[in-house]
Amino acid sequence: MPLKKVIETRKLNRVFKNGDIEVHALTEIDLVIEEGEFVAIMGSSGSGKSTLLHILGCLDKPSSGEYYLDGVHVNKLNKNQLADIRNQKIGFIFQSYNLLSRTTALENVELPLVYDRTGRFTNSKELAKKALEQVGLEDRIYHKTNELSGGQQQRVAIARALINDPALILSDEATGNLDSRTSIDIADLFVRLNNEGKTILMITHEPEIAQFAKRMIYLRDGRVLTDELIKNRSTKESALKALELIT
């Protein structure tokens, strides 16, 4: 039985028009990501990584080309349906965490369920606690955002991305604001979640973090330059050892 395609794009283009100037942020992206994959997206600044992630995350629409997410033809959806798709199928993780301030970890993690209209989650508190356990924050449940370190805040954000049991987790430079050691912890967390069956797509600038993934896509000027499997994947131990050699 072939694996389920979580993402399938056909000739995806994204053109930004600023007056007379056209920026081709993405050109003819054909991409298939199957269930259980862990993909790192790399590329220099301005290569179109975030633009791709926004389209895959249904926050933006392609200028042309088709996009199927978990079997749903996204092009045909209206704004409300897109919002519901984001709520049901996607978990976002951002560089700057984007947690609600002065709010407990638990409430932050519960947030996506506020907008759940399917009624498939009955006990949001229990689910939020479970998600926080998954990211190793079971002893910080009632801490407020400002009482947590950067790494802990990013873990809360990851728990928030997990709570709705999404088909796809999208991360845009989740480790961009964190030190090397904490970055490795977060990357290791991604590996664990992936081992539990989550499909993950993460943008990163750091090769040592990308090395945790199973597959790497390299973008240049809005096109896929390389797309290959990673042979000797990093583990937490190997990455920490490498880190010690440098310092």
Place this chain on the structure above:
Amino acid sequence: MKQFLKTFKVAFQAIYKNRTRSLLTALGIIIGVAAVIMTISAGQGATQEVQSQISGLGTNLLMISTKTEHRGGMDVRMGRPIDEKDLLMLQKNSVWMPKLSPLVANGVRAIGPQGNKSTTIYGVSSDYFDILNREIVSGDGFTEEDVKTARKVCVIGETIKKELFSSADPVGRQIRIDKVPFTIVGILKEEGKGTMGQDQDDMLIAPYTTIQNRLYGRRRGYNMIMASALSEDHIQDAEIEATELLRETHRILEGEEDDFEIMTQVELQEITGNVTGILTLILGAIASISLIVGGIGIMNIMLVSVTERTREIGTRLAIGARESDILTQFLIEAIVLSLAGGILGIMLGILGNQIIYKTTNFYIPTAMDSILIGFGFSVLVGIVFGYFPARKAARLNPIDALRYE
């Protein structure tokens, strides 16, 4: 509906997390609503006060006076004065006005054992007390006989009694009015302050004959003739009757205008009702402006709040909030703030009325409709001034909002 409740909770949490700012935001509404309640209540209170004093004036009162016109800021008498001839004619012919009294008023100086005082003396007939509902609490007052023989007797008000005669009952004692000694035959029941703040107990009442004959010599005319109609239902009849009789006596031809004026209690109530009603309206309108200013305050702070929370809005949109969820959230925030402000304002207004009552003794019943107006207005303000910021929040592009610094 379930979604609405969830959004409602979100809005409430947002308000609670920004308690200080929420309170400051609501402050404009609090003050506005309190101002509306206090002014409308004060206006209505004053109206009721005036009305009750007018009905306390006398039962089924009619006042007949010479026609006056405003000329160069002065009241000028237009017709022939109302005089004894008119009085006798009315007494003889009237069916609907069983009680009639002339009124001649004069400023005088009264001297008693404790001091002297300038006051007003009213010359009237013995019917006067019934017409104006004024009770005599001590002594017997004066009779028709006293009026006929122009005896030098008078009834005094409580203020005169207090200032000129210490505490002892002065009935039977003498009082000098413009050097002429009068015998006191009664004390008026205390009435307190009148509609315009005048002291209704600072007066002397004597037979009009005495005043005309003994004090000032016979002058032509009275200030007015007061009458009471047989019953409330017959005020109109009395007015028509008086008009006909006086036109006849004054030999006014058909088609010519009256040279006298008749004011009934009902008309008096209508006029003052109009004046105080307009006053209430104006004050209420001014107070409403402060409500609108409060609403603009809410809009202002909500706009700031939308800008400040741009990232939060972006996050909510990214994790699946619909535009309508964001719109509802911010609209609820605005409405809850202004509604809470409205309720606090109502309480503040009632408290203000109480304080005015405690300090000035001017009782203001808090008008029920002012509460409803204040309440309705604050909800309206919340919706109207909350909508624009809420729409702005809902229309944010999630990608830009997430990037917002």
